[in-house]
Amino acid sequence: MAVIHTKFYDGVFEIELNRPDNLNALNYELIIHLSEAVNEAKRNPAIRSVILYGKGKGFCAGGDLKDIGVETTDPIALRDFMQKGHEAILGLYRMEKPVIAAVHGPAVGAGCNLAFACDLIIAEDNAVFSEIFAKVGALPDFGGLYFLPKKVGMHRAAEFIFTGKKMSAHTAFEYGFINEVVGNNEALLKGRELAKSLANGPTKALGMAKRIMHQAAHLSLEDVLELEAYGQSIIFQTKDFSEGRKAFAEKREARFLGC
Numbered sequence: 057m058a059v060i061h062t063k064f065y066d067g068v069f070e071i072e073l074n075r076p077d078n079l080n081a082l083n084y085e086l087i088i089h090l091s092e093a094v095n096e097a098k099r100n101p102a103i104r105s106v107i108l109y110g111k112g113k114g115f116c117a118g119g120d121l122k123d124i125g126v127e128t129t130d131p132i133a134l135r136d137f138m139q140k141g142h143e144a145i146l147g148l149y150r151m152e153k154p155v156i157a158a159v160h161g162p163a164v165g166a167g168c169n170l171a172f173a174c175d176l177i178i179a180e181d182n183a184v185f186s187e188i189f190a191k192v193g194a195l196p197d198f199g200g201l202y203f204l205p206k207k208v209g210m211h212r213a214a215e216f217i218f219t220g221k222k223m224s225a226h227t228a229f230e231y232g233f234i235n236e237v238v239g240n241n242e243a244l245l246k247g248r249e250l251a252k253s254l255a256n257g258p259t260k261a262l263g264m265a266k267r268i269m270h271q272a273a274h275l276s277l278e279d280v281l282e283l284e285a286y287g288q289s290i291i292f293q294t295k296d297f298s299e300g301r302k303a304f305a306e307k308r309e310a311r312f313l314g315c
Contacts, residue, residue, distance in 0.1 A: 060089040061111070062096070067104035067255030067314065068248070069097045075120075076112025082166055084125030087140045094147035104255040104314045106151070107247045108174060109158040110167075118165020118188060138197065141166065145199050148173040149270070152263025154254040158247035159225075160240070164188045169198040172207070175266065176250065177234040180243045183225040185233060190220040206273065207233055258296040259314035 061072040071093045073080035080086075097106045110116050126133040148155050148170075157163075157174035164186040171177055171185070179185075187204065189196045196204075196217055204213035208231050216223070225237045238246050254262070264287040272280045291297055296312045303310035 058089070059083075059086040060093050062093050064103065066252055067102065068251045069100070069103040069106045070248075070251075071097070071106065071108045073108075073110040073116055076110075078120055079114040079117035079162055080110040080112065080167070081117045081120035082141070082170075083120040083123055084137055084140070087137065087144065091140050091143040091147065094144045094151070097153070098147050098151045101314070103153065104257075104259045105153055105251045106148075106155045107158060107244075107251045108148070108155065108170070109244050109247065110160070112161075114161030114167075115157070115159040115163040115183070116167025116170055117162050118167045121192065141198055145170065145173045149199070150267075152267055153259060154251075154257075154262055154266070156247045156251050156254075158243040159183045159185075159234075160243050162186075164222075165196075166198040166200075169196065169200040169203060172203040172233070173199055178236045178238060178243045178247050178250070179225040179228065179234050180238055180240050181225055182240050183228070183237075183243075185223040185225075185228045186220060187217045188220045190218060207231075255314075256312060257314075258291075258294070258300060258310075258312045260294050260296060261291050264291055 057074070059074050061074050063070040073086065075081060075086060097103050124137065126137045128134055154176065155174040157171040157177045159171055159177060159179040160183055162184050163171045164184065165188045168185050168187060187196050187200050200217065204216060212231065223233070225234065228234045229237050236246070268280065268283045268287055271283065295315050299312060300310045
């Protein structure tokens with residue numbers, strides 16, 4: 057059975073985690089194929105937005121501690137496993153295309169941080185988020201120690217990381233972890249609608265904005281203004297900007313091509 061399913065249509069690339077009997081827990085096989093899918097989404101210019109979700113009763117239950125697929129007492133093998141996971145996390149985070157996570161059920165441990173690596177998160181009422189690592193004597197990985205302080209500040213991040221407490225979808229929304237809470241069985245539907253809308257957008261401009269936003273927190277205003285000027289000088293050369301400018305003058309909706 058394939059542990060990752062992908063689907064491409066209308067500029068949208070879907071990535072489905074497919075270990076439903078294990079709540080899509082991450083093992084070596086899944087990580088390898090997830091990294092491959094993310095790399096495909098990143099390098100294929102026909103792909104203009106991405107949606108990530110899990111099959112079955114949950115998004116992702118984190119690392120599969122029962123059968124991770126490598127010998128955890130072998131530091132070299134474990135580092136290789138982590139580095140493959142990092143390829144997926146960095147690919148989602150740095151990809152100059154919009155990435156949406158549609159979350160239902162558990163999104164805990166590495167699964168929580170897999171969702172946080174995405175640009176937009178839509179979660180169902182039954183979604184549960186947790187940095188559960190402390191409960192098993194581990195430290196957060198897959199970007200948790202980066203994403204949480206950035207999202208909610210050091211004190212709130214420390215609370216969730218040190219305690220491993222669970223967050224409901226509504227709590228996660230209140231604290232700014234996610235974008236929207238929807239009813240059960242609605243996250244994927246809403247995510248697909250959003251992905252299709254974004255796939256019809258000016259992909260190069262959205263990608264450049266994403267790239268600069270990710271750098272902005274570490275830079276001065278002057279540095280960000282300089283990046284904006286640099287980025288705008290490039291984006292103004294795109295076909296989408298020409299179309300957008302023409303559509304504005306003609307008072308109609310722009311028809312962007314993603315180039």
